[in-house]
Amino acid sequence: MYDIDLVKDRITTINDDNMKRLKGRWFGLVSGFALYECSWKTYLPKAQEWFLGSKLVTLSGVDKFPHVDVTMGNTQFIESFILKHGWDGFQILNREYAYYGLMGKHGVELDDLEPNKPMIITLPDFITGNVRWEWSDVLRIAEERNIDLHLDFAWLVMARDIEIDLDHPRIQSFGMSMSKLHLNWNRAGLRWSKQRTMDGITILNHYYNSDINTNTFSCAAWHMDNLDRDYAWNTYGNLNTDICRELDLGQTKFVHCVHNPVDKERLHCITPLLLEHA
Amino acid sequence: MSEHIKFEIHLDIECSCVRPRIKIYVDEQFVFTRSMHSGSHVIKFEYTCDFGDHELRILRSGKTNKCPEQSVELKRVIIDGINIRNIIWINSYNKNIWPEPWASQQREAGVVLEDPVIGETVFGHNCTWTLPFTSPFYKYVMEWLR
Numbered sequence: 001m002y003d004i005d006l007v008k009d010r011i012t013t014i015n016d017d018n019m020k021r022l023k024g025r026w027f028g029l030v031s032g033f034a035l036y037e038c039s040w041k042t043y044l045p046k047a048q049e050w051f052l053g054s055k056l057v058t059l060s061g062v063d064k065f066p067h068v069d070v071t072m073g074n075t076q077f078i079e080s081f082i083l084k085h086g087w088d089g090f091q092i093l094n095r096e097y098a099y100y101g102l103m104g105k106h107g108v109e110l111d112d113l114e115p116n117k118p119m120i121i122t123l124p125d126f127i128t129g130n131v132r133w134e135w136s137d138v139l140r141i142a143e144e145r146n147i148d149l150h151l152d153f154a155w156l157v158m159a160r161d162i163e164i165d166l167d168h169p170r171i172q173s174f175g176m177s178m179s180k181l182h183l184n185w186n187r188a189g190l191r192w193s194k195q196r197t198m199d200g201i202t203i204l205n206h207y208y209n210s211d212i213n214t215n216t217f218s219c220a221a222w223h224m225d226n227l228d229r230d231y232a233w234n235t236y237g238n239l240n241t242d243i244c245r246e247l248d249l250g251q252t253k254f255v256h257c258v259h260n261p262v263d264k265e266r267l268h269c270i271t272p273l274l275l276e277h278a
Numbered sequence: 279m280s281e282h283i284k285f286e287i288h289l290d291i292e293c294s295c296v297r298p299r300i301k302i303y304v305d306e307q308f309v310f311t312r313s314m315h316s317g318s319h320v321i322k323f324e325y326t327c328d329f330g331d332h333e334l335r336i337l338r339s340g341k342t343n344k345c346p347e348q349s350v351e352l353k354r355v356i357i358d359g360i361n362i363r364n365i366i367w368i369n370s371y372n373k374n375i376w377p378e379p380w381a382s383q384q385r386e387a388g389v390v391l392e393d394p395v396i397g398e399t400v401f402g403h404n405c406t407w408t409l410p411f412t413s414p415f416y417k418y419v420m421e422w423l424r
Contacts, residue, residue: 066279084359195281197358198416207420 002243006272007260011126013158014232014256014271016278019182022226026219036222040070040205043217047190050224051176056160056233061167065174065192069205072216073187074154075099077175080191080200081120081150090118093132097122097152110134115145118172122152124159126267129252129259131162142170150174154189157181159253160233178220181232188220232256236274243273280328281414287321287336288354289314296345301337313340318353327413336407343377352399352407358415365422370409372398 029036038046048068052059071077078099082090091114092100094107101107113119121138124131132138142149151174156162158180166174177189191201204212228234232255243258244251249268250259256274257267291298291314302310304325334357338350355362371394376384384391394408401407412418 196414196416198360198419202416203420206416207423 002246002273002277004247006270006276007247007249007258008269008272009266011257011267011269012271013180013182013184014236014274015182016235016275018235019227022182022223023185025226026222029222036218037214038218038221039214040212040217043188043221044068044070044190046221046224047188050229051157051190053229054156056162056230057156058163060163060165062192064167065194067193067196069191069193069196069201070212070217071175071177071189071191071201071204072213073179073189074152074175074177075187076201076204077150077173077177077189077191078120078152080202081118081173084197084199085118090120091147092120093138095125095127097125110137110141113141113145113147115147118148118150120150120152122154123164124155124162124253126155126254126257127265129254129257129267131164131253139168139170143168146170148172153177155180155254157229158232158255158257160230160237160255162253178223182227183220183223186216186219186223188216236278239274239277240270243270243277280326282324282326283358283413283415284324285309285322285334286354286356287352288356289319289321290317290351290353291319291349292316293348294346296340296342296348298338298340298348298350300350301339303333303335303337305332314350327415329413332411332413334409334411337405338401338407339404341377341402341404348402350401352401355409357411360415360419362419365419366399366409367397369411369422370399370407371396372401372405372407375404375406377403 047070052062087105092105092107094109096107119142121132141147147170149171151171153174153176156176157178173191173193175189175191177187179187196202236255240251240255243249248261250261252258252267254267256269256271258270260268287302289300293316297313297315299313300311301308302321307325309323309325310321336352341348355366373394376391381391
């Protein structure tokens with residue numbers, strides 16, 4: 001019933017008919033001059049509720065991060081962090097998000113992490129489709145070596161059955177974005193910080209004391225009103241299970257990504273199958 | 279509320295046999311002391327600041343009339359990752375402990391010795407350099423820029 005050739009190496013996000021309709025309606029609103037305006041100050045609490053409102057993902061200890069700022073997605077979360085610490089002033093682990101490698105930043109193994117040097121880490125990752133296998137060791141070593149951790153939760157909007165305890169002394173901030181679910185074309189997110197420091201996102205939120213990016217945040221807020229936080233799994237969860245059972249693929253925490261038993265080193269994408277059989 | 283702030287103090291020191299002594303305080307909390315040899319030094323420490331008013335103070339001592347020339351230069355202050363050079367020029371001040379009898383001779387000659395000296399970062403004499411600041415630090419920097 002399911003075509004194995006539609007299990008792809010390249011990971012693509014789900015851009016289904018519903019999402020396309022939403023996009024069309026949004027541009028219809030804009031071009032039709034219907035008024036939907038949401039300032040970043042209105043977007044911020046709405047986005048908090050939306051991002052943290054998942055019934056499939058559990059984040060505990062969020063209350064330890066009282067400083068919440070709007071972002072233009074997690075790429076800004078990353079770039080603000082990098083600008084603060086400098087290209088040589090932070091570290092990443094091996095098998096990280098391609099962004100770093102594309103610009104010549106190479107990861108290290110856990111044992112080679114440098115003391116006192118902050119680290120950004122993607123959770124869940126798209127090698128395992130889960131929280132990194134050595135997460136508890138990361139936390140232990142970060143504490144031993146005084147390494148501040150900044151968590152890139154960009155893919156969390158596509159995940160289920162994940163529990164992360166953020167109440168750890170070395171976790172300093174985390175960022176979430178809508179992009180991986182739907183709004184790659186209108187990147188908007190949030191950053192939670194244990195304490196706010198001067199960097200690009202802080203300047204965006206607290207120095208430019210005006211209507212910053214109202215267009216971006218209006219669009220994001222409108223989509224939050226019209227797209228459930230757990231849309232991906234709630235819509236495609238059963239289909240994912242069927243596909244994996246029939247094609248003998250391993251489920252991951254991502255609805256659109258699976259493990260192929262003969263190639264467990266990487267994730268494979270079933271977005272084409274999900275879209276064909278929805 | 280409070281925040282944990284990283285400080286970096288960069289000093290260039292020139293001296294011969296007698297070393298200047300540097301003591302650093304945040305508010306009344308003593309965070310560093312050492313007799314410093316010639317060369318460039320970076321002093322790093324962390325401090326938890328309650329939100330509100332604070333002072334970073336550097337006490338420079340060890341200069342007497344009998345010892346050869348010494349110089350201590352505050353090259354850079356980095357707080358929360360921010361080089362606050364321009365803030366220092368305006369907001370910091372230095373209270374010199376002028377050497378005697380030189381100071382009295384100057385006053386008798388009608389010279390008014392500046393006290394404190396705003397933005398002074400070269401410490402030829404014993405002195406106390408002070409930077410008042412507030413926490414959260416990012417707000418302090420923003421308010422300064424505004």
